Amino acid sequence: MASFLNTRALVEGAFMAGLTTVMGLLGIIIPPILIVMPIPLAVLVMRRDLRVAVLSLAVTGILMTILYANPLQAAVLLIQFGPLGLVLGLLYKNYVTAGHALVTASLISVIASVAVIALVFLIGELNLATLQAAANTSLDKVFQMYQQAGLSVPPEEQKLLRDSIKTAVSLLPAIWVLSSVLSTVLTYIIGSKVLKRLGYKVSALPPFSQWRLPWYSIWGLILGLSFFMAGAKFNLNWLNITGQNLLMIFGFSFFVVGLSVVVYYFKVLPLSKPFKTIMIVLLFIYIGFMYWAVAVLGIFDAIFNIRRPLINKEI
Template structure:
């Protein structure tokens, strides 16, 4: 019986390896599909861990990597996908298998996705030799050509306008790691939700995320903002550019996280407004149109909610 079960598990692992390899190859051969593939790719592996065990899943992951190496001409790109989605699939499966609460599971999976993203960035830097300074130089060359085009067209930009665009590009390049990490976390959250739905269809018990208006972050998450702020201040004070850039990226990631938390608080109280439906719709439209102006306020609202749990009194009364 044990031999039969092992054989069945290995057969499932082989099937999952094939499915995962096909998904990965589709994402690499058809770049427009990569966004969807990045969400789906960890799920077969996670389901395999939940159905069998970690050893079978690791073997399946190795087979997936070998298949993709054989079928795709760029081993480096295969390695990047292997790093980015392999460990995440294994961790998601373990979280499902051990029935970890949705909040803790999402935090753990996001941490793994962040580490994988940092590893991919470091690998890209080591292999290609790219640096932020090189990207900045390339961006300035492109801007110079654009400015020359406008000048030849008879609508030259003023020095202040040119400086504004240069500073905007410089800031965007410096914050590329934060953008990469945030996109990885968002993709992980969607993967977790989709994985929950797949496992529920397979009649497995899973912990699903609470409604958006009940999302919370632990109080100690504010240390992310504190550490980021300290890195920026120390970097500016002592001329440590790398430390300053690291702090800016940390601040960007945690500010976005607290922005989402602030929106959760807004959604919670918005649903409880004692106003008519047309007025509620009007308020929602105002929020959408002016959300960029209210960004800092919503971030601060998220920070206060993480610290003081602004919704606790009402939740206690509602649960009675």
């Protein structure tokens, strides 16, 4: 009987490995599919155990190496989504609360993203200076097209565009990390729904209006600002870029929490619908200014828990 069950587990693991590989192949063509790539491994951990899932992940790696045209692409997908699937499975299986599960899964995803970035930089497939040079070359061609059409772009506008490209390229690591976290949240939500459909009990996410960050998360902003200022003062470009990326990551995180605070008070306070509509419209129209205003609101909530006075009210 035990042998039969082991055989069934191995067959199921092989099937999940094939399914994960197919999702990876489809994800190259349709990137949003990659969001569900860790789910088969998570389901396997839930249904069987970690050993079977690890074996399935190893088979997935072999299949990817054989079937994928680019081995680097296979390695990136394996590093980015393999450990995440295993960790999500353990979190689901141990019924870890949704908040702690998301934090843990996001940390794993961020570590995987950093490992992927390091790998790509190490083998020379990606270089920020090369990307910036390529973008500037494309920009030069655009300026030439304008000149041939009898139009000219003022030097100050050209400089502004080049500075914008430089900033965008330097913030690519932060964009990658934030996209990984967002992908992890979506993966967790979809995985929860899949497991519920399979009859398993999983921890549900709290309402968006109750999302918050611990007070010590403000150290991310403090470090980012310190690195940014120190890099500018001592002319250390790498330190300056690190600070910019940290500020972007934690600034966006506090912006999300600030939105959660706004939603909370929209639900709790007896505001009229026209007033709420006007506030939402203004938020979108003046998003450049409102972004940091909402982020500051998130910072205050992390430090002072400004939703506490109304915590007993219905949300």
